[in-house]
Amino acid sequence: MQYKMMVSAIALIAAAQASAQETRIVTNPADAGDGSLRAALADLAATGGTVVIATEGDIIAGAGFVYEGTAPLTIIGAGQTIRMGVNETVLAMRNGADLTMSDLSLVGPGGFDITARGDVDGPAGKGLFVDVRDDQTGVVALDLTNVSVRDVAGHGIHISDCTLADECGGGGGGAGEGSSASISVRLSDVIVDRVGYGRFDADGLRVDERGAGDIHFTANGSIFSRVGADGVELDEGQDGSVVLRVSSSVFNNNGGYCDPVMLSAFPPAEPEGEFAEGVMAANAIPGAITGSPDDRCFEREVDLYDDGSVEAYEFAIDVDDGFDIDEAGAGDIRGTISGSVIARNLDEGLDFDEEGPGGIHLMALSTIARGNTDDGFKSSEEDAGDVMGLMINAVARDNGGVGIVFEEEDAGDVRVEMRGGATSGNDDGDTSLEIVQEDDGAGALILIEAGLEEDIEVEGVTVTR
Secondary structure: HHHHEEEEEEHHHHHOOOOOOEEEEEEEEHHHHHHHHHHHHHHHHOOOOEEOOOOOOEEEEOOOOOEOOOHHHHEEEEEEEEEEEOOOOOEOOOOOOEEEEEEEEEEEEOEOOOOEOOOOOOOOOOOOEEOOOOOOOOOEEEEEEOOOOOOOOOOOEEEEEOOOOOHHHOOOOOOOOOOOEEEEEEEEEOOOOOOOOOOOOOOOEEEEEOOOEEEEEEEOOOOOOOOOOOOOOEEEEOOOOEEEEEOEHHHHHHOOOOOOOOOOOOOOOOOOEEEOOOOOOHHHHOOOOOOOHHHHHHHEEEEEEOOOEEEEEEEEEEOOOOOOEEEEOOEEEEEEOOOEEEEEOOOOEEEEEOOOOEEEEEEOOEEEEEEEOOOOOEEEEEEOEEEEEEEEEHHHHHOOOOOEEEEOOOOOEEEEEEEOOOOOOOHHHOOOEEEEEEOOEEEEEEEEOOOOOEEEEOOOOEEEE
């Protein structure tokens, strides 16, 4: 009785608030039919509006839900779960409509890993997918409050402004084209857990932005954990900036789809080598790995001398980060991360890379990077642009790589200030901070009451204590 009274009240309030737009009340937890979620989404496709889920039970779906409209959609739940019994995307926004969603869980069938993939017989299902139209302008907005996404094979949440769709790829470089729209993602008390284990490079939250728009990312009180690839990956592949504001959030235990233990038998007996010029022919070193559960998990890098002989080669297993941003083209990475935890990710904890005109401006407040396999905090600028870091009471402990890295590889200044905070146990006890200016530009590291147990490594940088 109490539950029914609660959902009835929610329905009445939502209907009153949405008096100027269409509203549908979901009263039937069935997969289809009158009063169902599927019927509500179809009814609102032409007008947009609000869906209030007032069912007492969860919604069990035999196929994914689709919203075909271009007008904004709001979905209000009361703690129910939309549960998929098959490997399909739980909710797809096919035409780039704005979405506001609250108090719902989107759950896939689960049971995925590299030996039980979800992309063998078709696409790996996602939790929530927003496909931006090629002609879209303005801002595409996704606003989630008290929403959880679990147990899907592919990306937990995916916003794609890229003509190559799932083949857009991660990292910089600008592959694919996109609209002129910007993308805004606002998450409050969102949980993304146990997703991305059914295909290679499937993230907890993935934003692919091509064209001239920006990415604006805000997360508060949100958790990205046990994701097959990156907990969060924001890819801004052409002109435009990435602007972030993250607070009280967790990026934990991500990056393990390419399980190093499971895949350890597949690299060659000699996974790396270095040779003098003219000694090793390119066809004499180990070739690309085949026959594994997913051969895309292996990176093979070969450097050649001018005469075509091998200078060096190396194999590595492609694991992923807690929080990854790649910005290519004109634009910056800028923003703050505060009161957050970035822990036990299989590659870097935080990994921000910028290439092309633009720089990196990062402030980290009372945030800890702990137990990540590689660097704790890493910000790298490949081309001309300034790198500015303000670390206030930030902590880096027990990371396999360096605790905190800021580097500028071309023309541009590097200025990093660390106030308070501490490092310990990073890089096998060797390096706490690595601050580098490799080319033209000034470099400065300012330390104010920072407790650093390991050495500092600098290049082209003056240190002030």
